[in-house]
Amino acid sequence: xxxxxxxxxxxxxxxxxxxxxxxxxxxxxxxxxxxxxxxxxxxxxxxxxxxxxxxxxxxxxxxxxxxxxxxxxxxxxxxxxxxxxxxxxxxxxxxxxxxxxxxxxxxxxxxxxxxxxxxxxxxxxxxxxxxxxxxxxxxxxxxxxxxxxxxxxxxxxxxxxxxxxxxxxxxxxxxxxxxxxxxxxxxxxxxxxxxxxxxxxxxxxxxxxxxxxxxxxxxxxxxxxxxxxxxxxxxxxxxxxxxxxxxxxxxxxxxxxxxxxxxxxxxxxxxxxxxxxxxxxxxxxxxxxxxxxxxxxxxxxxxxxxxxxxxxxxxxxxxxxxxxxxxxxxxxxxxxxxxxxxxxxxxxxxxxxxxxxxxxxxxxxxxxxxxxxxxxxxxxxxxxxxxxxxxxxxxxxxxxxxxxxxxxxxxxxxxxxxxxxxxxxxxxxxxxxxxxxxxxxxxxxxxxxxxxxxxxxxxxxxxxxxxxxxxxxxxxxxxxxxxxxxxxxxxxxxxxxxxxxxxxxxxxxxxxxxxxxxxxxxxxxxxxxxxxxxxxxxxxxxxxxxxxxxxxxxxxxxxxxxxxxxxxxxxxxxxxx
Numbered sequence: 001x002x003x004x005x006x007x008x009x010x011x012x013x014x015x016x017x018x019x020x021x022x023x024x025x026x027x028x029x030x031x032x033x034x035x036x037x038x039x040x041x042x043x044x045x046x047x048x049x050x051x052x053x054x055x056x057x058x059x060x061x062x063x064x065x066x067x068x069x070x071x072x073x074x075x076x077x078x079x080x081x082x083x084x085x086x087x088x089x090x091x092x093x094x095x096x097x098x099x100x101x102x103x104x105x106x107x108x109x110x111x112x113x114x115x116x117x118x119x120x121x122x123x124x125x126x127x128x129x130x131x132x133x134x135x136x137x138x139x140x141x142x143x144x145x146x147x148x149x150x151x152x153x154x155x156x157x158x159x160x161x162x163x164x165x166x167x168x169x170x171x172x173x174x175x176x177x178x179x180x181x182x183x184x185x186x187x188x189x190x191x192x193x194x195x196x197x198x199x200x201x202x203x204x205x206x207x208x209x210x211x212x213x214x215x216x217x218x219x220x221x222x223x224x225x226x227x228x229x230x231x232x233x234x235x236x237x238x239x240x241x242x243x244x245x246x247x248x249x250x251x252x253x254x255x256x257x258x259x260x261x262x263x264x265x266x267x268x269x270x271x272x273x274x275x276x277x278x279x280x281x282x283x284x285x286x287x288x289x290x291x292x293x294x295x296x297x298x299x300x301x302x303x304x305x306x307x308x309x310x311x312x313x314x315x316x317x318x319x320x321x322x323x324x325x326x327x328x329x330x331x332x333x334x335x336x337x338x339x340x341x342x343x344x345x346x347x348x349x350x351x352x353x354x355x356x357x358x359x360x361x362x363x364x365x366x367x368x369x370x371x372x373x374x375x376x377x378x379x380x381x382x383x384x385x386x387x388x389x390x391x392x393x394x395x396x397x398x399x400x401x402x403x404x405x406x407x408x409x410x411x412x413x414x415x416x417x418x419x420x421x422x423x424x425x426x427x428x429x430x431x432x433x434x435x436x437x438x439x440x441x442x443x444x445x446x447x448x449x450x451x452x453x454x455x456x457x458x459x460x461x462x463x464x465x466x467x468x469x470x471x472x473x474x475x476x477x478x479x480x481x482x483x484x485x486x487x488x489x490x491x492x493x494x495x496x497x498x499x500x501x502x503x504x505x506x507x508x509x510x511x512x513x514x515x516x517x518x519x520x521x522x523x524x525x526x527x528x529x530x531x532x533x534x535x536x537x538x539x540x541x542x543x544x545x546x547x548x549x550x551x552x553x554x555x556x557x558x559x560x561x562x563x564x565x566x567x568x569x570x571x572x573x574x575x576x577x
Contacts, residue, residue: 006053010060013043013052014290015283022286031384033134033289037377040293047298054294061291063239064284065349066257068133070238071281072142072151073261074274083461088152091326095344096157098322099125102314107368110307115175116365119168119358123372124314126161128348129154129254130288131380135343135387140503145458145477146336149327150343155258161350162252163195165357172361195250202249206259210241214260215267222269230269231276237264238277254349288349292376295352300374304367311375316345316382332460334404338394342386346379347372414463414475416486417454424452425472427491430557432498433478433508435462438524439498443471445554449563454487479507481515490515496522496557522556 021035021042043052103121108114132154136142142151170191214237221233238257245256264270300308320341327337355372358364397404417425430446430453432439439455446453455473457463466473476483478497489495495512497505505523512519523542541556558565 007056009050010052010056013050014039014057014060014287017042018286018290031381033131033384034381036286036289037293037296037381040290041296041298042293043290044294044296046296052294054291057287057291057294060284061288062253064281064286064288065130065254066239066242067235067277067281068130068285069254070242070257070261071274071277072129072133073258073263074265074270083459084149084152086461087149087327087330087332088156091323091330091340092153092156092160094326095153095319095322096122096125096160099314099319102318103311106310106314112365112368113176113363115172115363116358116368118175119354119364120368120372122161122164123351123354123358123364123368124311124347124375125319126157126350126354127154127319127344127346128351128376128380129158130285131346131348131383132343134285135383138384139387140501141339145460146339148459149332149336150340153323153340153344155255158252158255158258158350159199161354162199162255165252165353167191167195168354168357168363169361172363175363198249199251202245202251202256203259206241206263210260211263211266214264215269218264218267218269218273222272227276230272234273234277235280252350289380292348292352292373292380295373296377297370297373300370304371307367307371308374308378311371312378315347315375315379316386320345320386334394334397335390338390339387342383342390345386346383347376348380351376414460414467414473415483417472417474417488421472422452425454426488428452428493429454429472429488429491430494430496431456431484431487431489431492431512432496433457434497434499435459435466435473436498442496442498442554442557445558449558449561451558451561451563454492456483456487477504479504479511481511484508484511484515489519492516492519494520494522494557494560498524500524520560 017039018036021039022032023035025035025038026032040057041047043050045051045054100118100121103124104114104117105121107117107120112120129151132150133142136147136150141147217237218230218233221229224230237260241260242253242257245251245259246253249256264273267273323341323344324337327340328334351372355364355369359366359369430451432443432446432453433456435443435455435457439457443453443455453472455463455466455471456478457466457473457475458477460475463473463475474483474486476486478484478487484495489512492512495508497508499505502523502525505525509521509523512521521541525542543556555565
C-alpha cells in the first residue's frame with residue numbers, strides 16, 4: 001500500500017541532517033545555524049540526491065516563525081514597544097529608506113529597470129526577525145534595553161513591509177509590471193485606506209477584546225491542572241490567531257502571532273506559557289533555516305560573485321552604518337549602536353516574500369530572487385560573527401579614535417540625578433532597579449507611603465517619563481557600577497532589584513556591598529532553583545513566584561521602613577533569606 005509521506009520525509013531529512021551538520025558546526029566553533037542552512041542546501045532542489053518538499057518545508061518554517069513571534073510577544077508588551085518608539089520608529093524608517101536607495105542604485109547600475117531596482121532595494125531593507133531573536137536569546141539580551149530597541153525596530157519594519165506588500169500589486173503597472181486580476185479597477189487610495197483600516201481593526205480587536213478574553217481563557221485552562229490542555233491552549237492561540245489575522249485582516253502571520261503573545265502577556269501565567277511553547281519554537285525555528293537553505297542555488301556564487309558581493313556589502317555594511325549613525329544621533333551609547341547595527345545586518349523571511357511577489361508581478365528578474373536568497377544565506381551565516389565582534393571592535397575603536405571616546409564619554413542628562421535633587425533621595429533612600437510590572441508595583445507602594453526612592457532603568461524613555469512626573473531616576477544598566485554610583489547607592493538604605501536576571505543581580509549586589517557594606521538587598525528571580533542558588537550565596541532576601549511576587553516584595557520593603565501594610569499585600573511568593 002503506497003502512502004504520500006512527503007511531510008514525514010521532509011521532517012525526517014530536515015531534522016536529521018540539521019542535527020548532524022549543526023553538531024559538526026558547533027564542534028568547529030561555528031554557529032549551529034550554519035549547519036542548519038547547509039542541511040537545507042543538501043536536501044534542496046539545487047543539489048543532487050534526495051530532494052525534500054520545498055512547499056511543505058516553507059509551511060513548517062512559517063509555523064516556527066509564528067511560535068517565535070508569539071514568544072517575543074509574551075516578553076514584549078505594548079508599553080515596551082511605546083517605550084522605544086522615539087528611536088524605533090524614525091530609525092526603522094530611515095534605515096529602510098537608506099537600504100532601499102542603496103539597493104536601487106546598485107540594481108540600476110547593473111541596467112535593471114526602475115521597478116525591478118525598487119523591489120530589489122526594498123527586499124534588502126527588512127531584516128529577519130527570526131535571526132535577530134535567535135541571536136538575542138543566545139546572548140541573554142532579549143529583555144535588555146538594546147534587545148528591546150532592536151525588537152521594536154524590527155516590529156516597525158514588519159509593519160511597514162506588510163503595507164508595502166499590500167500596495168505593491170496595484171502599483172505594479174505603474175512600475176512596469178503585470179496587473180493582478182481584479183485589481184485594475186481599484187483606486188490606489190482605496191487600497192491604502194482598506195489596508196490601514198484592516199490593520200487598525202485587528203490591533204483594536206486584540207488590544208480591547210483579546211487582552212481581556214485570552215488571559216481569562218488561559219486562567220480557566222490552568223485551573224484544570226492539565227499540563228497537556230495548557231500547552232494545547234498556548235499553541236492553539238499562537239497559530240490560530242496568526243492564521244485568523246492573515247485570512248481575515250490580511251496581516252502577516254508573524255505579526256498576528258506577535259500581538260497574540262502581547263495580549264496574553266497580561267495573564268499571570270505568561271511565563272509558564274513561554275516555557276511550555278519553547279520546545280516547539282526551537283524545533284520549528286530550525287526548519288526555518290533549513291527552508292532558507294533549500295531555496296538557495298549554489299551556482300549563484302559562481303555565476304555572479306561580484307553582484308553578490310555588492311549585495312552582501314549593502315546588507316551587512318550599508319544597513320549597519322545607517323543604523324549606527326541613527327542610534328548615535330539619538331544620544332545612545334556606542335554599545336547600543338553597535339548591537340542594533342549587528343541585529344539589522346541580515347535579511348530573511350520578509351525579503352523572500354517581497355522578492356517572490358516582485359517575481360510574480362513580473363517586476364523582479366529571476367536573478368534578483370537568487371541574489372536575495374544568496375545574500376540572506378551569507379548574512380544569516382555571518383550574523384553571529386557580527387555579534388561576536390561587538391566588544392572587540394568597540395575596544396579597538398575607543399582605543400584609536402578620539403571622536404569615539406568623546407561620543408562614549410559625552411554627558412547624558414539622564415545618566416545622573418539633577419543638581420536640584422532633594423537630600424531625601426540621596427541618603428537613606430531605596431534604589432529600585434527596573435521599572436517593569438513588578439518595579440511599578442513596588443514604586444507605587446513606596447510613593448503612597450512617602451518613602452523616597454531612586455529608579456535605575458535601562459530605558460531612556462522610561463527615565464525621561466519618570467523625570468517629567470517629578471520622580472528621581474537615572475538611565476543605564478545597573479550592573480555597571482557607575483549607574484549605581486549615580487543613584488547614590490553608597491548612602492542608600494536598600495537595593496531592590498526588580499528584574500529577573502540573576503547574573504546581573506549578582507553584579508549589582510556585589511557593587512552595592514562594596515560601596516555600602518551595610519545595605520539591605522532584595523532580589524527577584526523566576527523560580528525556586530535560582531532562588532536557592534542566590535540564597536546559598538547570601539546575597540540578600542530573594543523572592544520568587546509568579547502571581548504575587550510584586551506584593552511580596554512590596555510588603556517586605558515597607559516592613560523595613562516601618563510603614564503600614566495594606567491587607568492586599570499579603571505575600572504568596574516565598575522569600576528566601
